[in-house]
Amino acid sequence: MRITISDIAQYAGVSKATVSAVLNERPGISVQTRERVLEIIQKLNYQPSHVARSLSNRETKSIGLLIKEIDNPYFAKIMKGVFDKCSELGYTVLLGSSELDPAQEKKSLEALLRQQVDGLILSPLQNEEIDLGYLYELKLKNYPFVTLGSVVHFQTNVVEVENKKAAVSAVSYLIHAGHKRIAYFAGPSYSANSKDRLAGFRQAFHENAIPAPEDLIFNTGSYIADGYRMGRELFALPGTKPSAVFCYNDLVAIGLMNALAELKIQVPADVSVIGFDDIDFCRSMQVPLTTIRVPAYKLGEKAAELLIAQIGARDESKNRKVILPAQLIERKSVAPLGRDGSGSEFVG
DSSP states (O other): OOOOHHHHHHHHTSOHHHHHHHHTTOSSOOHHHHHHHHHHHHHHTOOOOHHHHHOOSOOOSEEEEEESOTTOHHHHHHHHHHHHHHHHTTOEEEEEEOTTOHHHHHHHHHHHHHTTOSOEEEOOOOSTTSOOHHHHHHHHTTOOEEEESOBTTBOOEEEEEOHHHHHHHHHHHHHHTTOOSEEEEEOOTTOHHHHHHHHHHHHHHHHTTOOOOGGGEEEOOSSHHHHHHHHHHHHTSSSBOOSEEEESSHHHHHHHHHHHHHTTOOTTTTOEEEOSBOOGGGGGSSSOOBEEEOOHHHHHHHHHHHHHHHHTTTTOOOOOEEEEOOEEEOOSSOOOSSTTSSOOOOBO
8 A cells, every 4th residue: 555645644653744745855843753754754664756847837728627537428528618718818738537447547647747737627537446645635735626526634625516416306306207116327436426416315315204215216327337237236136126316417328228138128117217417318218217416518628717816826725615516307217106106116
């Protein structure tokens, strides 16, 4: 496991800021403290990341955009918003993608910084095992960056949508249509959005005085293949099935609907499905998908605006948060439970 600044600070009994000051040879640190920190650094064989070494004060009129999935239509809309706004404001955009791999995220970040970009828009991977120390290094250097979505326990400039509130509206919509056995096809474990949507899933049941079906929460993924796989696994089994499924995103919902079609299970007569994002394909499906519309293009625009404003005022360290609303879009993939009013559930 890579040693971080946090580890050095803990072993030396000092703050992260003190460790950073020692690493960067800044004044104001006592000789005794400096020697203790350097001793710990040598003992633990600490290797600083390339992040701090790559920062520059030279303006290039370019920014870096680091996303999670370059072939995801949701991120394509964000990219378009970032590119258009940056072009309007006289900046070029360099693109990187983690492709859901923490090691690739680090490589992409370092590659962007080597290009001396003036700032970064980041969609960081997040879970308990991922080291986000690079964000602290960027902030410590007063380097301009904006995150797409909040980072737990970290204050920064952020642009995001109301994931939890939107999930509450989607699941409440299903509950009001008579559904109680509602499954959640969750996104990847490193997705903060998926965790917020799961919290919204549970809150919707709480607000409607119904126990949340914890046995119907499935770690699925973010692609069509993930929704297809989980749909086949869940609905091919005998017994009572969920009467509705709330999906992490539209791609998962599309995969699920493909699996249901193969199993001769009708949407929405047998199973109702709701997605999240409202990618363009949703409205033209054979059964148009009910979903949560996320203003992805505007997210990209706002992130670019916020970053470029920050680039122009490096001495300011405000933690601004821009939260955009998401909207439930009703189409044809949801129906009241029991079209004949009987309230029966689908049994395979």
